Amino acid sequence: MYEKFQTLCSNASRIAIISHTNPDGDAIGSGLALTRFLRDIYPNNKSRFFVPNHFPQFLAWADPEGDVEVFKENVAEAEAFLAAADLIIIVDFNQTSRLEQMSKALDMNLFAPRVLIDHHINPPQYDLMFHSAASSSTAFLVYELIVSIAGEEVINKSIAEALYLGMMSDTGGFSFGNLTPALYRTLAVLVERGLNPVEINRAFYNTQSEDRVRLMGYLVSEKMVVKSAKRAAYITLDDAEKEKYKFQIGDSEGIVNIPLSVNGIDFSAFMMQTKECIKISLRSVGDLDVNVICNEHFNGGGHRNAAGGKFFGTMEQAVVKVEAVIAGL
Ligand SMILES: [Mn+2]
Structure with missing residues (x-):
């Protein structure tokens, strides 16, 4: 499965990563982590991350480089990329009805293989699926994917922060959900790779209006x-x-x-x-x-x-x- 993912990515020159309407911390975190990872290991491919509408202001700190592209803000440009993408990776949702107008742009693209990385129940069939309803976040599934392909060493501070954002926001700050030993081991790795949880917790909780x-x-x-x-x-x-x-x-x-x-x-x-x-x-x-x-x-x-x-x-x-x-x- 991981090999197939690698083959799909290395054969694609335009990779579209997409997440759902009203993106939350896991949508933004898992999408950004994957985008940063793919840009690092496939620098010759164009990997771009799209969400249908704007993410909340309290997550603005998570995207200092402006890597999250908001479909509604630049419809023509986003449609052109989505229609011509040769790989589509869907993160943190599995029903394209959650995409509103962005689903039309996706429907225009009939040839690109579709990969799903998600933890919501009852997904339809995609060409390749990294799906577990038992996973506490999509970010955790992205972490498993990254480590299986390239090892822990490839995780830098900004990837670690994005992964942590997804994991902490979908578990209410690690207070509910499937809090497994593997999740806590993952947190240890993220800290080893440069994550400062105090910084991210403060940015997440204490930047409200x-x-x-x-x-x-x-x-x-x-x-x-x-x-x-x-x-x-x-x-x-x-x-x-x-x-x-x-x-x-x-x-x-x-x-x-x-x-x-x-x-x-x-x-x-x-x-x-x-x-x-x-x-x-x-x-x-x-x-x-x-x-x-x-x-x-x-x-x-x-x-x-x-x-x-x-x-x-x-x-x-x-x-x-x-x-x-x-x-x-
Ligand atoms: Mn989620």
Whole structure:
């Protein structure tokens, strides 16, 4: 499998690495790590990393060289590269429906082999797949791929930082998910290769806007509804509140996890009004499968303990629906 990946990469002159809409820390981290690695070992190939729309401001520090290309900001140029790419590597998602307009550009390219590196469940078939739903992040799968091909020595500080970003953000700072011995061994290697976790933790957690911190305080104090008897809680956020706190893309990141910090709560829902729908995020602790709940009720899915979906209707209707789900827990 690793040999086939090497053959595909060395035969390709234009490699497109792509990740999903509303890119999170794992999308940006795994994509950047792979892009930096491919540029280092195949310097004669053109490797470029595209995401459909902008990543949140609190991740800006992760891309000092501007290696993440935002499709929406330069559609013609991105389309031209994607259409003519001779290898497409898909990281941290597996349904091209998550690409919005970028999927059209991809559909134009019928000849490039497609490689998947991902940890989301139920992937369709790709030409080559590095897939494990048991992996805590896509960055961990990228790490395994890099080390299998080129060894630990090829990991420099900037690759180590990108890998760490993906691993730490998908596990809530190594507090949930599949925290395996192999993951902790990997962290040791990343530190050996130049990573300073303190620097990255500070950049990740302590670079929020004042409005965002105030929004979190408001949501916790005024908007969190706790159903102790059902060990459940939820938070809602509507357009007027988003405007009041100058909501930016990425500001909703992590809000759904807040209710889980209440003793005795192991199901959390976050509902956010958007132009299209009410976006639903669900989290759980233990055996409660929110992927199934999202599939059944909210046109979505994800993982057992973290999933998302959409509700088409008003916020009031969404709340009624979520309360009904909670009542049935
Ligand atoms: Mn991920």
